[in-house]
Amino acid sequence: MVACSLIRMTRRSVVNLVCLGNRAVSLLYGNSFRPLHTSVCNSSSQPKAGFKPGKVAVVTKTTRYEFEQQRYRYAGLSEEDLKQLLAMKGSSYSGLLERHNIHTNNVEHIVKSLRREGIDVRVVKRGEYDEKVVRWADAILSAGGDGTMLLVASKVLSKDKPVIGVNTDPERSEGHLCLPVRYTTAFPEALEKLCRGEFRWLWRQRIRLHLEGTGINPTPVDLHEQQLSLEQHSQAHRITTMDSQRRTGTLHESFSKPSLLPIRSLNEIFIGESLSSRVKLKTFKHHVNLLLHRASYYEISVDDGPWEKQKSSGLSICTGTGSKAWSYNINKLAEQAVEEVLKIGKFLTGLDIPLNHEFVEKVTDEYNESLVFRPGDKRMFYSIREPIVNRVFSSSRQRGFANKVCVRSRCWDACMVVDGGTSFEFNDGAIATISMSEEDQLRTVVLEN
C-alpha cells in the first residue's frame, strides 16, 4: 500500500474511500463507478476522487515469437527448423526471444505492481479474453500495443468500465492508445497517480453496428487469434451460416431483423472483399483474387440520403480516435500531390501561387490536419477507398462526416472488419447501419508523461 499511504498524507478524505479496496469501493460506487463518472463528466478537469479498481483483468498480446512458434509447429517443424527459417528470413531467433522476454517481464512488473496494491488480478491471453472476463473486472488493462488495446476495448460495452493500455514493447511499437511509455517500467507511479486522481478521464466515442438482411453471419471472428483456434473459426464461418441453418431449416429468412452486434469500434469499420471466404470455403486463390483484383460493390446512404452505387477498394468509417489511424493514411495527401495541384492551378490561372517548399508543406499540413478530429466527437468520417469511376458507378462524394451510414452489400465474399481485429460476413443482401450512441463511449485514462 505504498502508493496509498503516500496519498493518505495528501488527501485523506478522498483517499480513505478509494483505498479501502474493492469491497468498500463497490459498496460506495458500485463496480461501475457511476458517481465518479458523472463527477468527471461535469468537470473537464481531473477527477475529484482517485480511481482504484478492486479487480483488474490484464489482457496480454501474442508476441511474434509465440506466433512464429505456433505457425511452424503447425507446419510440423522443429524448434531447430524455426531457428534456421528465421535466420533465412533475416530475423534472428534470439532477437525475437529477446522481444518476447521484454514483453513478458513488463507484464510481470505490471501484475506485481497491481497485486502489491491489494488488487485482485487476472492475467488472460488475448485469445481467452471474453465477455465473462469483462463482467468480472472493474477495469481492464491491455498489455501489448494498439492492436491489443483495440481488441480489449471492442468487447467492453459499458462506458463506465475503464480500459487502460500499457505498451509492453515501447521500442518497437508506437502505442498511441497506451499510457506514456515511461509507465511501462514505472507502473507503480501510474497507479499512484490514478489513486491520487492525478489524471484525466477521456471518453472516446465509438461506433455501433446493426446488421440485417441475408448474407450475414453475426458470429464474430477474432482476426488476431492464432492457429490454435482455427477449428472454432472455420465453424463460425462454414458451419454456422450454412449447415446449421439447413438443420434448423432457417436457410431462407435467417437474420432478417436488424441486430445490434455485441462489439463497439474504437478506430474504424472497414467493409470490403473479402476476408471470410478463404476460411469459409478455402478457395484461397480465388479469394486473394477478390481481395487484390476485384473491387467491392455496395450501395451507400449517408444520413438517410439517397442510396448510391459504389465500386471501390473498400469503405472505411472511422471515429475521432480512428481519424489518426488507417483513415488518415487513406486520405492524407503527400506534398508531391499538393505541389502538382497548385502547379496546375497556377498554370491555368496565371496567378502567382507560390510553389516553394515551405508553402507546399504548409498547405499539405493544413489539409492533412483537417482529416483529424477529436476522440469525443459524435460524428463519424467515411472514406470510399480507391473509388472506381465508370458509367455505372458514381463517385459524387468520396468522403465526409456523417451521423449515420447505411451500407447494402453487393459483394460476393465481403466482410465487415471492426478495428482490423474482428470480422463479420457481409455479402449480397446484407445491410449494415453504422451509427454512434452516447452510451458507446469508451472510458480511458490520460496520464501526463
Next chain:
Amino acid sequence: MVACSLIRMTRRSVVNLVCLGNRAVSLLYGNSFRPLHTSVCNSSSQPKAGFKPGKVAVVTKTTRYEFEQQRYRYAGLSEEDLKQLLAMKGSSYSGLLERHNIHTNNVEHIVKSLRREGIDVRVVKRGEYDEKVVRWADAILSAGGDGTMLLVASKVLSKDKPVIGVNTDPERSEGHLCLPVRYTTAFPEALEKLCRGEFRWLWRQRIRLHLEGTGINPTPVDLHEQQLSLEQHSQAHRITTMDSQRRTGTLHESFSKPSLLPIRSLNEIFIGESLSSRVKLKTFKHHVNLLLHRASYYEISVDDGPWEKQKSSGLSICTGTGSKAWSYNINKLAEQAVEEVLKIGKFLTGLDIPLNHEFVEKVTDEYNESLVFRPGDKRMFYSIREPIVNRVFSSSRQRGFANKVCVRSRCWDACMVVDGGTSFEFNDGAIATISMSEEDQLRTVVLEN
C-alpha cells in the same frame, strides 16, 4: 475461307502468302512472324501484310456460376442448397446460369469462326493454361475479361506471339484490354480484318522481375485458380519452401542468386503483406490481421539511388497499360480533395483562385490525366500506397517514374503479386529487381470499332 477469298480480290500478292495456312506461313515467316513484326515496327501505320495464325489457343475464364458451383460443392452442398444460398445472397441461380451461357455461347462462336477459316484451335480452361500451350500456339486468344487477358499475357514471354482478348460478357465487364465488344458476336469480321491487315499491332511494354536472397519461393501461384487445384497450390507454398529444402539440405542458402521469374507483368506488380501465409500455414486470422491491420515494411531503391525504409499498405509498380488500372485508382484525386487544396491555397495567399466547379473539375482532370502514360512507354511508375510516416519511416517521394526499382522485403508474410493474378513469396531477406526490357513487349492487336 470466306474472309480470305474476299481478300484475294483486294490484295492478292500479300494474301496468297498469309492465307496458305500455318505450314506455308511457318516456312516464310516462321511461327514468330518476325518479318511482319519488323515491318510494323518501322511503320506506325497498319501492317503491310495481313495476319492469320495457323494454331490458336483459346483460353477461357471461369464464370461465376462455375466458381459458385465449385465452392459450394467443396463445402459439401447440393445444387438445391446452392440455389437457396444464392437466393439468400440476392443473386439468382438462373441469373448466374444465364451469364454463364452467354459466355459459353460466345466462346463457341469464336471457336467455330476460327475453325471455319481452317485454323487449328485448342480450347483451354485458364487453370490448364501453361507454357506448353503457349509454345504450341501461333497466337493466343483470351476469352473472358481483363483478368483472363492478364493471366494469358503473363505467360507469353515472346514479343512476337500475339495475344488477343475477346470480352465474352460485354454487358458485365469492361474489358479495356479486349477487342471492341461488337466483335464478340461478330468474330468473323475481326478475322477478316486481321487477314486483310486492317488493324494495328500494339506492343505493350511489360515488367520483368528478378528475385534474389532468402525468404522467397519462385514457385508461382495462380491466384485466380479454383478450388480444384488447391492441393498443388498448398504444395507450391507449404511443401516447396520448407520440407523439400530440408530434404535437399538447402534450407540455408536457397535462392541466393538473382533469378529471372518466368512471367511478365502487363499491368502492375504489387508487393505487400500478405497473400501466401494463409495458404502456406493456414494462419488465416493472423494473416487477415497482417493484411488489414499491419503495414508492409520494406526498403526501396529507385534507379540505383539510396535505399530508403518504407512502411505502407503496399507498393505498386505499373506499366503504361497498368497506369489506367489499379495504379490510377491508388493515385487519382477526387474533385473534393482538389477543391480543398485550392481553398487552403486561396486562404493562405489571398489570391483570387477560382473555386467554381468547372475550374476544380479542370484541375482535377489535368492532375488525373497526368497519371496515365502510353502502353509502349519504357518507364515504370511506382506508388507507395497509403504510406505511414513516423520517426523511423520517411516518405520523401510517394511515387514517380523509374527505369529500375529494387525492393528489399522486411515483411513477415508478404508476397509479390503480378497483375493481381500470380503470387510469389517475398519475405524478410528477399530482394526484387523490377525493370523493363525491350524484349518484354507484348504483341497485341488494335481493331477499329
